[in-house]
Amino acid sequence: MEPIRDNRNRLVAEVLGDLRKNLQRQIAHDLHESYEDFLQPVFTPPPPSKIALIEEELRQNLLQASYHYHTASWVPDHRFFFGRPLMKKLIFRALSFYTDRQTQFNATVVRALNGLQEKLTFAFQRDHHREQEIRELRAIVEELRATVERLSAEKGMED
């Protein structure tokens, strides 16, 4: 690299460099958390029943969605940066929900959530979000949250 001749620029570059280092540390920390959150449930082996297989498929789909979201928020030109903590919580909650209740699962519910998940994945995969799309996506997220919460409550009662 060419040395920065101008003293002011050199000092400014140092300030920028320090800030970037701090941000990188923060990213590394977030990444660690993310692995913990998203990758661990994957290793649960699927139980051999039909319902469980559907569940497993959904779980993987959700993982894909979370993965898409997770990487999307990193990619600079991917205009997808709203509500990151909310999304993270939602997806993780959904995953935990399925993991915890594998044996008492209703295929109709799976289908409903699968539909939502598909929409979500599709939205994640689109490259350039505009305001309208973000609004749509938010609506989907809200829908997902409501469904998961309702199901959690219902399942809780059944349990």
Add this chain to the structure above:
Amino acid sequence: MTDQPQRAGGRPERPLCSIIIVNFNGRRFLQECIASVLAVDYPADRLEVLLVDNGSQDGSAALVRNTFPSVRVLWNLDNNYAKALNVGLGAARGDLIGFVNNDAVLDRRWLLELVSLFDEHEKLGCAGGKIFLDKSRLHSAGLEETPEGFFRDRGPGEAGMATFDAVAEVPAVRGTGVLYRRAALEAVGPMDEDFVIYWEDIDYAYRLRKLGWKILYTPHARLRHAFQGGNVLNRLAYYFCDRNRLLYTAKHYPYRLAWAVRTSAAYKDAAHDMLFEFMAGVFKKLLSLHDAEVLKEALPDLVRELSGVFGARRIENLLARMEVALGYRKPKIGIYDHALHFVGGGQKYVCTMAAILQERYDVTYIANKPVTLAQLSQWYDLDLSKCHLKIIPLPFYEARRSEVIHASMVMGHMPNPFLAISEESSHYDFFINANMLSKCPPLSNRSLFICHFPDVNPGPYFAAHRYTHIITNGQYTTHWLEKRWGMRAHRVIYPPVDMYGASSEGTDPLRGKESIILSVARFEDRGTKKQKALVKAFNMLCRRDPDRMRSWRLWLVGGTVPGVPYIKEVRRAARSNPRIEIKTNVSLSELRRHYARASIFWHACGLGVDEEKEPELIEHFGMTTVEAMQNYCAPVVINGGGQREIVEHETSGFLFRSQDELCDYTYRLIADPALLHQVMRNAYARSHQFNLDRFARETQAFFDALEREYITLENPRIEYIQAAY
């Protein structure tokens, strides 16, 4: 003022006033506006009016020329209001220079009242009058600063005749109708064109005050204004006012920037796309105007605020881009090749690219298996001395003791091992995925996916669509990229082929040629290169015209590894014809000699393959064909894949669809030496389209454009903002 010029009769001469009107498609307003400017109570010979047109398409300029011949029309082809003001300032001759919006209408005494203020106040830099929305409702009686750092009009919407009826010093006046002293303009300098439109007047007022000039409001200079072209909810104003408030804060109050972001309209309205768009310009202002000590104080708060909204990664990427854009370092390129430890055409393609780019950028190769730069240099005969190399082993493959990094081994239910590379990619400005590892999402500011052929279907972790740019090795790949992955290539860069034979000036390049048909292709396990078909075709030719074919030989040259059964099959097929020779694993110098001696080149990879069903089995490009052409061989090659991009049928070679056509075209060449020689020369000329020079030029051009876009922090364009929001 004491030094005013005197008229002949002894009365002091009025100062020369220039009124600048900036216009963009404002024809409907201009008639009334200009008529009011020309009708002011002021000596006509002491008033000049300039119209700066920003490229209107509504006939504005023609209207002004025909109706107001005394108005000077200037052009500013960039639709940037602040720049247009500067164009006007550059041409204006007045002692006092005014700006009047094209949708404003002046009262007859407007100018005289303002001029008299300048007569009375020596340190007056700028003065503005009372602006009405209609006959009585007030729009602005100058501006005042709010405690939050916004500026607001004094008295908007009020019945304005009786209010704000005293001359007052104000922090700023609206640029709708304003008069400046030339001396003040010269001291402060031009308008800041980064503002484009809106807030350029407020910024200018700050700069005036900083140099000790006063700004006065007078109720006696009146004008009427169709506020924001009559549309109060103007999206353009929303965008630029919000953006420019941040620019203004970055320039003059850097410590308040984090707060300014929090209180911006885009932040409050969750218009995050918009807010992020503002940031490049804001950082540019901040970093280029303030010293390190100020930045050390101001930046952490801002970065914390922005990281909360956009995530740390995005802001880190933005800062990295700033470092390059402001010239603090050259761009860093990371090139990832999961198969770098093997010799291959794809690897050569990108190694050549690295050799071309290493002077200009900080280039690092990323591999998963041990390999050295010295090995790469030796394999591809390239100088890579300025590149760096980083080996990142992937535990997933290490645990399986897999020498080959097969992405297909990674299923959806497994963690993606390539996230480690993804993470590494974030340390570069440009990340190049050299060998189509489609499961590696890029995290760099710009990313380049080099597609040699889309030979897998998108599956779990597919990330090729996340790259900002795609380069293909030819139109065939481009076609299938679109068909299979639904993606468009940004540029086609044909592989670099550099196999020119040694030639001496003045000698006939065809002189050393012999009656040899050459094929250069690997002997692959599945026989995809179709050497057996070539043997059969040669035997057919020999049977067709034994006399003429007596002097001709077929050489099948190619690499192979022990234990490939296909080569045994080829040998068996060729056993009956002593004029067929099979040469395996020849050295580069031997290969060069073969090319130099051969007259005709055959390539049949893809023969009998249904291109629609198995496009990957057809040569995607076909470097050996170009190598042969660079050595004056006449190519007779398969009409499929990339071969049809290289060879122009019946000009620089022949394209065949069947074994019979292969025989027919070859026989035409053998039977007609003049045709053969012409095709050989044409083939040589054609081969330059795919040589190393061409590759270097295309590569440089691509990275020129990429870098230019990366380092240029362009101001938003008015047309774009109008269309986008």
